[in-house]
Amino acid sequence: MSLLQCLVLIVSxxxxxxxxxxxxNIPRLSPNGGTFLRGNYFAHDQQKTMxxxxxxxxxxxFYYNQTxxxxxxxxxxxxxFQQRYLINFKHWGGSNVSAPIFAYLGExxxxxxxxxxVGFLSENAHQFQALQxxxxxxxxxxxxxxxxxxxxxxxxxxxxxxxSAQALADYAEVLIHVKKKLHAQHSPVIVIGGSYGGMLAxxxxxKYPHVALGALASSAPIRYFDNIVPPEDGYYSIVTKDFKxxxxxxxxxxxxxxxxxxxxxxxxxxxxxxxxKFHTCRPLNKSSELKNxxxxxxxxxxxxxxxxxxxxxxVCGGIDGASGNxxxxxxxxxxxxxxxxxSCYVNQPKNLSETGMGWSWQTCSDMVIPIGVGNDSMFPxxxxxxxxxxxxxxxxxxxxxxxxxxxxxxxxxxxxxxxxRFASNIIFSNGLRDPYSSGGVLEDISDTLVAVHTKNxxxxxxxxNANSITDPGWLVNQRKIEVKIIKRWIAKYYADLQAxxx
Numbered sequence: 001m002s003l004l005q006c007l008v009l010i011v012s013x014x015x016x017x018x019x020x021x022x023x024x025n026i027p028r029l030s031p032n033g034g035t036f037l038r039g040n041y042f043a044h045d046q047q048k049t050m051x052x053x054x055x056x057x058x059x060x061x062f063y064y065n066q067t068x069x070x071x072x073x074x075x076x077x078x079x080x081f082q083q084r085y086l087i088n089f090k091h092w093g094g095s096n097v098s099a100p101i102f103a104y105l106g107e108x109x110x111x112x113x114x115x116x117x118v119g120f121l122s123e124n125a126h127q128f129q130a131l132q133x134x135x136x137x138x139x140x141x142x143x144x145x146x147x148x149x150x151x152x153x154x155x156x157x158x159x160x161x162x163x164s165a166q167a168l169a170d171y172a173e174v175l176i177h178v179k180k181k182l183h184a185q186h187s188p189v190i191v192i193g194g195s196y197g198g199m200l201a202x203x204x205x206x207k208y209p210h211v212a213l214g215a216l217a218s219s220a221p222i223r224y225f226d227n228i229v230p231p232e233d234g235y236y237s238i239v240t241k242d243f244k245x246x247x248x249x250x251x252x253x254x255x256x257x258x259x260x261x262x263x264x265x266x267x268x269x270x271x272x273x274x275x276x277k278f279h280t281c282r283p284l285n286k287s288s289e290l291k292n293x294x295x296x297x298x299x300x301x302x303x304x305x306x307x308x309x310x311x312x313x314x315v316c317g318g319i320d321g322a323s324g325n326x327x328x329x330x331x332x333x334x335x336x337x338x339x340x341x342x343s344c345y346v347n348q349p350k351n352l353s354e355t356g357m358g359w360s361w362q363t364c365s366d367m368v369i370p371i372g373v374g375n376d377s378m379f380p381x382x383x384x385x386x387x388x389x390x391x392x393x394x395x396x397x398x399x400x401x402x403x404x405x406x407x408x409x410x411x412x413x414x415x416x417x418x419x420x421r422f423a424s425n426i427i428f429s430n431g432l433r434d435p436y437s438s439g440g441v442l443e444d445i446s447d448t449l450v451a452v453h454t455k456n457x458x459x460x461x462x463x464x465n466a467n468s469i470t471d472p473g474w475l476v477n478q479r480k481i482e483v484k485i486i487k488r489w490i491a492k493y494y495a496d497l498q499a500x501x502x
Contacts, residue, residue, distance in 0.1 A: 026363045026371060027235065028355075029196035029221070029436070031460035032113050033304040054122040056115050059086040059134070064177055066138070068145055069161055070169035081145035084111060085135040085174055088122070093129030095184040098497065100490055102190050103212070104134045105171055105204065107197035108359045110141030119465030120192060120216070124483055128490070131187070135174050137167050137197075139358050153357050156399045162358070163366045165409060168200060172208045188213040188493045190486055194460035195219050195436070196367070202426050203410045206419075214425030214489045216482060219460045222428075224369045224439025225406040228413060231372035231384040234438040239302040240378045242312050242433050250316035250334075254298065255378040257331050261287050264328075278332055281344035293346045294331065295379060301338055305433045305458045308470040312433075314338050364393035368403040369439075416445050424448040425489050427482055431457020450485060454478050 062085055069077035093099030102121040106114060111134050121132045136143040139152060139162045146152045153159060171191070179185055191212045193201035198220030205215035223229055244251040264270045265287035274290055275283045284290055301311035318337025322330040335345055363369065372384035386403060394400045411418050428441035430453040437453070444450050452462075454474050462478050 026359075026367070026369045027299060027303065027435070028108070028359060029199075029367075030107055030109060030355075031117060031194035031197070031218070031464060032109060033300070054088055054090060054125070054132075056112075058090050059088045059115065059132075061086050064174050066143075066170055066173065070166060070173075079145070081138070081143065083136060083138065083143040083170060083174065084141060085133055085178075086111065086115065087178070088125070088132040090132075091125040091129055092131040095182055095187060097129075098184070098186040098188070098494070099129045099131065100188045100190060100213075101131045101133060101175070101179070101184065102128070102192060103171070103175055104132075105167075105191055105193040105197050105200045106135055106137040106140065107193065107195055107200070108137065108140060108362065109355045111136035112141065114197075117465060118192075118194065118463050120463040120479070120482075123466055127483075128486075130190075131182075131184075133175075133178060135171055138162065138170055140354055149354060149357075153361075156397050159361050159365075159397070160399075162361060164200060164203070164362075164406075165366075168204050168207055171200070171204060172211050175211050186497060188490055190214050190216065190489070192216045192463060193218065193220070194463050196362075198460070202428065205426050206410065206423055209424075213493050214427075214486060216427045216429065216463070216486070218429045218463045219431065219434055219436055219440065220428060221369070221436040221439030222410070222441065223412055223415060224436065225412055226404050227370060228407070229439050231370040232374035232381075235371045235435040236299070236373045236377050236379055238433070238435040238438055239299050240376070242302040242305055242435075243298065243316065243378060246310075246312045247316040247320055250319045251378050253319050253327055253330050254294075254334075257294075257327050258291060258380050260327050261291060274328075277328055278335070278346050279342075279344050280346040281348045284347070290346055294335070297335060297338060298378075299435065302433065303435050303459045306461055307456070307472050307475070311338060361397065364397055364401050365399075366402055366405045366409075368401045368406070370403075415441065416443075419449055420446045426450075427452055427485055429453065429462050429478065429482060431459065431461050433457060434459040448489075452478055452481050452485075 063082040064085060065080045066083035067077070068079040068081060102125060104114060104118060104121055115134055121130070124130070125132050138145065144152050145161060146158055151158060175189055179187060179189075189212045191201045191204050192215070193199070195218070198217040199222050201215040202217035202220055202222055205212050224234065240251070243254065261274065264274055271284045271287070274280075274287070278290060280290070298315065301315050305312045315334040315338045319330045319334035322333035339345065368389070370384040370386065373379045373382040375381050390400045390403070407413055424446070425448050428449075428451045430437040430440040430442060430451070432453055432455050434457065436459060440453075442451050442453055456472070456474065457478065461475060462482065466479070
């Protein structure tokens with residue numbers, strides 16, 4: 001966040017907090033910024049000036065009769081569901097010249113959201129004469145098995161088909177189907193994804209190299225599994241770094257606020273005082289409700305710390321600009337600066353969305369990302385406890401997660417040694433202000449497994465809609481580098497194809 005990574009409305013951000021070990025949720029992996037951006041003037045200004053090169057109505061909607069279970073031959077495995085994908089033929093050079101295909105692999109939300117914010121495909125389709133296809137992830141949007149979301153999310157028996165390996169197989173089937181229907185067997189496919197979708201794009205190239213020529217994996221923390229990245233040295237370390245770089249006084253104010261919140265909450269009428277102080281939507285029952293909200297807000301601001309205004313700067317501007325020396329007054333000013341003026345904050349009414357439900361399951365199955373907080377953080381220290389995590393997931397779903405499955409199935413340990421021997425044609429792009437970049441690939445592995453990162457970039461920023469007015473030069477250059485690499489892959493493919501035909 002996913003992509004990415006990353007500016008429209010979506011479900012309330014669920015985040016694993018450093019202040020309460022009872023929470024299961026891991027920060028969203030999506031290009032989309034989520035509800036903390038809803039209504040604030042940062043998002044407003046972005047939406048006024050950002051637009052995709054091709055309007056959404058240039059896309060045609062299709063449905064593929066998708067296999068429920070690609071990896072078993074039980075009778076129920078042959079059940080099917082309708083998987084949605086959308087195609088834009090506007091710039092395609094056609095199958096007679098084997099013009100390329102840009103395929104966006106959807107992540108943990110309806111594909112409609114990606115169509116409105118991901119501009120990399122449409123903005124580059126013309127120069128490549130590329131077909132564009134956006135494929136929705138199973139269990140999201142309109143690609144829901146078992147006839148309805150209520151049935152699909154009923155229990156582990158129906159949710160058991162909901163994982164990354166199944167999603168990759170879905171994408172392979174759809175792409176093979178589309179190429180066959182369009183007689184485009186020799187059209188090279190470049191898969192593109194952001195955040196969780198970026199991980200899927202990189203993994204797709206590894207697992208299905210016969211389907212995809214290459215992958216652009218934006219903000220894909222493929223190393224954030226199985227303690228490859230020490231839990232306390234990852235996500236929250238970068239959140240802290242972002243705030244400290246923005247303002248030392250802001251960082252110090254946030255750091256000391258947690259103990260003040262606890263001290264007040266422990267007093268008679270303390271929770272009532274905090275509820276009034278922060279204009280909560282309903283009275284606080286415990287201090288962790290407020291701390292979790294603040295944790296999410298700061299982390300979200302860092303993850304989506306995008307130009308031209310940079311949310312972390314907005315939060316710190318509110319904190320540092322508040323009148324008086326009262327810490328909690330300053331903290332509340334930071335909340336208002338980021339979210340805008342609202343009737344109430346904290347404990348806002350919310351409906352559990354498909355993304356909230358889906359991501360909760362995914363992080364309790366194969367997407368176990370261990371996140372803790374070190375002693376040097378501006379957050380209270382928190383040690384990720386895998387045993388407790390497994391116990392909580394099992395209590396919620398009746399089945400335990402598989403915390404080692406991602407590295408078993410996709411790899412990740414000794415990634416340079418492993419991938420340079422057999423893998424190729426993957427761009428790992430990151431912005432170093434993104435907390436998830438701590439789990440990304442930040443160094444070239446080989447000539448064709450390349451890392452493209454920017455010091456001031458944020459989550460999935462490179463694949464979002466370009467803005468000719470406000471995009472800084474380093475972002476424009478990052479995208480140019482990625483396009484140049486993809487052109488090189490395709491040129492080599494055409495040369496190989498011509499040689500093969502001879």
